[in-house]
Amino acid sequence: MGLLTGLLTxxxxxxxxxxxxxxxxxxxxxxxxxxxAPVYAALxxxxxxxxxxxxxxxxxxxxxxxxxxxLDEISRFRQGRGG
Numbered sequence: 001m002g003l004l005t006g007l008l009t010x011x012x013x014x015x016x017x018x019x020x021x022x023x024x025x026x027x028x029x030x031x032x033x034x035x036x037a038p039v040y041a042a043l044x045x046x047x048x049x050x051x052x053x054x055x056x057x058x059x060x061x062x063x064x065x066x067x068x069x070x071l072d073e074i075s076r077f078r079q080g081r082g083g
């Protein structure tokens with residue numbers, strides 16, 4: 001039955017390959033988007049900008065809140081994925 005199944009489903013091989021590639025691309029995109037390291041780096045850079053006087057306290061707090069919200073989003077995503 002394996003040979004017959006293989007012959008009958010052979011026309012679907014390109015579709016399965018495209019699906020597999022799309023899933024790998026999605027996995028890679030999610031890994032990059034939900035990586036907390038760039039957010040931590042942005043927080044550190046934001047603090048340096050405040051210390052150098054490039055931004056005021058209000059701007060720092062706005063940007064910090066946005067970055068902390070992003071970290072919360074990453075945390076929720078990772079908890080939902082079991083990792």
